[in-house]
Every structure is written in C-alpha cells, then in structure tokens.
Amino acid sequence: MTELHQLARLIRSKNAGPFELTIDVMFADEASYRRVVDAGVLGAERIAALYRVDPADVRLFRADVALAIKVSLPRPTPSGSPTDTDIFGGQFHSPIVCLEVP
Structure with a gap:
C-alpha cells in the first residue's frame, strides 16, 4: 500500500x-492527485476521526x-492560548502524512 506522502509533492x-x-x-502529477481524490482518502469523515472534530466542521x-x-478544520485550542502546543499550526498535518492510499 502507498502512503500519502509518497504521492504528494507537499503536505x-x-x-x-x-x-x-x-x-x-x-x-506534482495528475495521476497521483486523481488516485488520492478517487480513493476518498481525505474525506470529511476520515479527517474528522483523525482530528477528533465533528465532520460538519471539516471543509474540503x-x-x-x-x-x-x-x-480546513477547527483548531483543538486557540492559537497562542496557554494550552496551545503549536502556535503557528505547522505540525498539524502529521496525522495524514502516512494515510494509506489504495
């Protein structure tokens, strides 16, 4: 099985x-893009489950x-708040990097 990062140029x-x-x-190429789109790997339900948010709050x-x-999805805590672990949001892509793409 191929992982998303192997098909994407940038995440x-x-x-x-x-x-x-x-x-x-x-x-970088249409074949990889179409493969991911057609597989539905980045659907609202899947993203919502990974990030523990309501699927209605996920916009694709x-x-x-x-x-x-x-x-686009809600942050788990506001940026810069005392419980925020990533003020710029630069590490939140991590859960999707290794998603398997059929």
Missing part, C-alpha cells in the same frame, strides 16, 4: 486564523487545475 498545515487550521496537500476544497486539496 503542510498552518493557521487559518486563531481558531482554524488549513492543511494543503499538493501533487479541491483545486483540480492546481492539483491540490485543501482541508
């Missing part, structure tokens, strides 16, 4: 304001022309 996360995160998954955007998928 990154960052803040989308103090209360939201955005995760970008970008591909596909940019076919750019060969990219963007996921």
Whole structure:
C-alpha cells in the first residue's frame, strides 16, 4: 500500500486564523492527485476521526487545475492560548502524512 506522502509533492498545515487550521496537500502529477481524490482518502469523515472534530466542521476544497486539496478544520485550542502546543499550526498535518492510499 502507498502512503500519502509518497504521492504528494507537499503536505503542510498552518493557521487559518486563531481558531482554524488549513492543511494543503499538493501533487506534482495528475495521476497521483486523481488516485488520492478517487480513493476518498481525505474525506470529511476520515479527517474528522483523525482530528477528533465533528465532520460538519471539516471543509474540503479541491483545486483540480492546481492539483491540490485543501482541508480546513477547527483548531483543538486557540492559537497562542496557554494550552496551545503549536502556535503557528505547522505540525498539524502529521496525522495524514502516512494515510494509506489504495
């Protein structure tokens, strides 16, 4: 089985304001992009389970022309709060890096 990081050119996360995160998954070729999209690996239900959020709070955007998928979801704690472990949101992509893609 192939893992997502083997197909993606770039996987990154960052803040989308103090209360939201955005995760970008970008591909170098259309075949890899289509494989991930068609497999449904980055569906709202899967993301919600990984990040322990309500599936209704997960927003997915596909940019076919750019060969990219963007996921937006609520942060577990506001950026900069005393319990925040990643003020810039740069490590939140970790749970999806090794997702298996059929």
